[in-house]
Amino acid sequence: MAGLAAGVGARPSAAFEASCFRPLASPLRPVRSGRLIVPKRCFTVSSRLAWVEDELMEIRKSQEQSSVKSKKRPPLRRGKVSPQLPVPEHIPRPLYVGSKGLPELCKGQLHDAQGIAGMRAACKLAARVLDFAGTLVKPSVTTNEIDTAVHNMIIEAGAYPSPLGYCGFPKSICTSVNECVCHGIPDSTQLQTGDIINIDVNVFLNGYHGGTSRTFACGQVDDSIKHFLKAAEECLEKGISVCRDGVNYRKIGKKISKLAYFYGYYVVERFVGHGIGTMYHSEPLILHHANENSGRMVEGQIFTIEPILTMEKTECVTWEDGWTTVTADGSWAAQFEHTILVTRNGAEILTKL
DSSP states (O other), rough: OOOOOOOOTTOOOOOOOOOOOOSSSSSSEEEETTEEEEEOOOOOOOGGGGHHHHHHHHHEEEEHHHHHHHHHHOOOOOOOOOOOOHHHHHHOOOOOTTOOOOOOOOOOOOOHHHHHHHHHHHHHHHHHHHHHHTOOOOOBBBBBHHHHHHHHHHHTTTTTEETTTTGGGGGGSSEEEETTEEEEOOOOOOTTTTOOEEEEEEETTTEEEEEEEEEEEESSSOOHHHHHHHHHHHHHHHHTTOOSSTTTTHHHHHHHHHHHHHHHHHEESSSSEESSSSSSSEEEEEESSSSOOOOHHHHHHHHHHHHHESSSSSEEEEOTTSSSSEETOOOOOOOOOEEEEOOOOSEETTTTT
16 A cells, blocks of 8 residues: 555555656646646747747647646546455455554564565565556546456455555555545546556565555546656656665655656655565655655665655645545646565565566
8 A cells, every 4th residue: 555654643555777768958847637837948049049939839839738638627526435345265364454443563574585485476466466457547447447356356366455454444456546645445436538547556465465556547648747657657766776785765765856856746745665574564664755864774674665746746635534645736646666675786676577
């Protein structure tokens, strides 16, 4: 699930360079559902720079088109939530199932060879399930339909969907659409062309949890949205790239926040990554924003990195259901997550197929 809330007593939330994504010389700053803000630039008027007028004209045209599209995006509303799906009795359940209280955050988990093998299996299953879930993202499909299909795939693999029953969460995955930051509850909401949706998959297989998430585009989306999603994914990759034995945890957040700032986006500070293994959530807590926290990574640790970016600097608001968290101003959010194993010389991405 999308990491933990960064704060005592809060509800739980949720190594390589990108070679195909190069920084823009002057990033365009999309807001809400794709409207572009033209960056301030100073140009010397010259016949040699006639191309500048063409460039600005294209930007204005994209802004006008995006503004028209944004008017068709009503605010996210809660749909009808169907009854909880059953899990066969023979499938082992995590200890928290059936308990409404928040499980105590346990100390860090170090994994031996057997534990690492178990985590690799759970994480690979989560990755395969997420890939499958992505194929279901189409206009008119409901988030509940995605949840049902994913639920069936997980139990057919002999695993338990980790979110189901965690502190009363009623569904098997989290589906966070457009301005939903995280913890969206699957319901009767139908996806529309141009929407984005984060699908957060966690499985409990043979005593081990594995989790991953990705934000998918539904049909054709604005170029500004494509840029936003690519930047959010690159922020995750940058965070992973610094991980290895002996490195300070804070380097993850510094890398992520620096890149997000460069592109003109913002990192949500409220939710963090976390240790994972036989326990769903444990120390260390991984902050995705710039921080000065102490602590170093240790070979054999496994934890999630799952930054959430927003298009505008805004607060987060949680609905009355106690889970669904959205941006206060309606600007869109995107999240990408991997579970990684710290090694002596780097990090192994366990949820990468």
